[in-house]
Amino acid sequence: MTKFADPTVTNVKRKAGTVVLLTYRGDSAPDPVTGKVVRNAFERYAFYRQGHEVDLTLVRSGERRQRGLVAPRQ
Secondary structure, eight states: OOOEEEEEEEEEEETTEEEEEEEEEEEOOOOTTTOOOOEEEEEEEEEEETTEEEEEEEEEEHHHHHHTOSOOOO
């Protein structure tokens, strides 16, 4: 069972205009080999313009960042 925590909803300004930003944390699916579950951070943007809606969800995996497998931004 996936668990979610710490939800927040805010309006933010982006290049495309004002969007709704939902941030929360949630557990990953269990790893099929090890059974480990890691806590991920989610950012979901809801864009709406002229009758069209687009939802964009970005996920940052906690375990990958801790192990240094994701290259740092330069």
